[in-house]
Amino acid sequence: MLAEKRILLIIGGGIAAYKALDLIRRLRERGARVVPVLTKAGEEFVTPLTVSALAGEKVYRDLFDLTDEAEMGHIQLSRAADLVVVAPATANLMAKMAGGHADDLASTLLMATDKRVLIAPAMNVRMWEHPATRRNLATLAGDGVLVVGPEAGAMACGEFGPGRMSEVPQIIAAIEAALGAGPLAGRHVLVTSGPTHEPIDPVRYIANRSSGAQGTALAAALRDLGARVTFVTGPATVPPPGGVRVVRVETADEMLEAVKAALPAEAAVFAAAVADWKVENASGQKIKKTAEQAVPTLAFGENPDILASVSKMEAGRPRLVVGFAAETEAVEANATAKRARKGCDWIVANDVSPGTGIMGGSENAVTLITAEGAEAWPRLSKDETARRLAARIAAALG
Ligand code: C5P
Numbered sequence: 001m002l003a004e005k006r007i008l009l010i011i012g013g014g015i016a017a018y019k020a021l022d023l024i025r026r027l028r029e030r031g032a033r034v035v036p037v038l039t040k041a042g043e044e045f046v047t048p049l050t051v052s053a054l055a056g057e058k059v060y061r062d063l064f065d066l067t068d069e070a071e072m073g074h075i076q077l078s079r080a081a082d083l084v085v086v087a088p089a090t091a092n093l094m095a096k097m098a099g100g101h102a103d104d105l106a107s108t109l110l111m112a113t114d115k116r117v118l119i120a121p122a123m124n125v126r127m128w129e130h131p132a133t134r135r136n137l138a139t140l141a142g143d144g145v146l147v148v149g150p151e152a153g154a155m156a157c158g159e160f161g162p163g164r165m166s167e168v169p170q171i172i173a174a175i176e177a178a179l180g181a182g183p184l185a186g187r188h189v190l191v192t193s194g195p196t197h198e199p200i201d202p203v204r205y206i207a208n209r210s211s212g213a214q215g216t217a218l219a220a221a222l223r224d225l226g227a228r229v230t231f232v233t234g235p236a237t238v239p240p241p242g243g244v245r246v247v248r249v250e251t252a253d254e255m256l257e258a259v260k261a262a263l264p265a266e267a268a269v270f271a272a273a274v275a276d277w278k279v280e281n282a283s284g285q286k287i288k289k290t291a292e293q294a295v296p297t298l299a300f301g302e303n304p305d306i307l308a309s310v311s312k313m314e315a316g317r318p319r320l321v322v323g324f325a326a327e328t329e330a331v332e333a334n335a336t337a338k339r340a341r342k343g344c345d346w347i348v349a350n351d352v353s354p355g356t357g358i359m360g361g362s363e364n365a366v367t368l369i370t371a372e373g374a375e376a377w378p379r380l381s382k383d384e385t386a387r388r389l390a391a392r393i394a395a396a397l398g
Pocket of ligand 1 (some may be wrong): 100126168270271272273274275276303304305306307308323324325326
């Protein structure tokens with residue numbers, strides 16, 4: 001809950017400003033006080049009257065409003081908040097923040113605040129992918145600015161891709177997490193993700209096609225519910241989420257060690273695609289291709305099953321252990337058998353047959369297997385699948 005929390009909401013100039021109006025209502029429903037600030041561009045999209053009526057507060061617009069300066073001042077306005085939220089955060093506002101500009105009320109408040117800042121970016125997909133925005137985002141992340149979204153989808157400008165501002169429930173979850181008010185506040189949750197690399201020699205390895213997308217989305221969703229997340233990841237192609245403790249590993253053996261070192265945790269989710277086998281006769285030197293030498297023969301050995309070993313721990317087992325199962329046939333039957341074999345509490349099963357486009361894609365269609373049976377979820381984005389799973393984990397931990 002957000003009772004007694006004071007949120008300084010800066011509304012930038014973008015079509016998504018209309019969502020900021022609903023955000024104000026939902027925050028107030030949760031007991032928060034919302035102090036709104038409208039940028040000049042923001043005023044082109046929503047009126048000061050609407051914003052102030054919904055917030056039940058005066059809307060702040062001008063840096064040189066002398067009455068305000070006398071009564072409160074921009075420094076105090078920025079510091080009296082528990083959290084500063086920028087929604088929508090336009091490309092221009094992000095650039096100003098990254099560059100340290102202070103040429104209007106919004107940018108001056110952002111420079112003057114001593115509180116955490118959460119931005120909800122919203123812009124055209126090309127603007128979001130522009131190298132300048134990438135640089136600014138990296139700068140802001142380095143400065144400790146929290147980011148929620150954007151989401152991928154159809155945009156008001158008619159294009160498709162990442163750039164849509166997150167929906168209000170996601171922004172609220174991120175606000176709650178930033179204020180330590182989410183349902184998983186303070187809980188430690190472990191997530192494994194990505195593939196493993198099993199060396200053949202110092203320059204060659206055996207790998208698999210896992211991108212790490214689902215594990216990354218899940219770690220972000222758990223973080224957004226307030227969890228303290230340890231994210232043990234193999235060499236994934238998707239970058240790890242911000243705001244979690246990242247432990248990078250290469251092999252299954254290293255992953256097991258990292259997992260053991262990260263425990264205890266209240267819940268552990270094993271989304272990594274761990275190689276079943278390692279090369280037992282891996283060479284310490286690069287294997288040379290010579291005319292005389294025969295083609296090398298690799299001898300495989302079994303890797304530790306991390307999920308099974310944590311599920312079967314006698315002492316210190318996480319209360320909830322969740323495994324994944326990528327299947328290409330008889331998904332429910334195979335996953336149910338896997339749940340029993342591995343000793344975990346839940347299995348998140350998905351059909352990765354070639355026609356589904358799920359492996360390496362942005363969507364997933366999972367069946368959740370628990371002690372109560374199987375539950376087929378609709379086909380959803382991996383982000384939405386992650387949010388639903390995170391909510392279920394929060395409910396199970398109580
Ligand atoms: O047996 P299978 O690889 O299909 O099981 C998948 C589940 O087990 C995933 O949750 C995966 O992260 C986990 N696993 C593991 N260690 C292994 C193999 C799989 O933790 N060596």
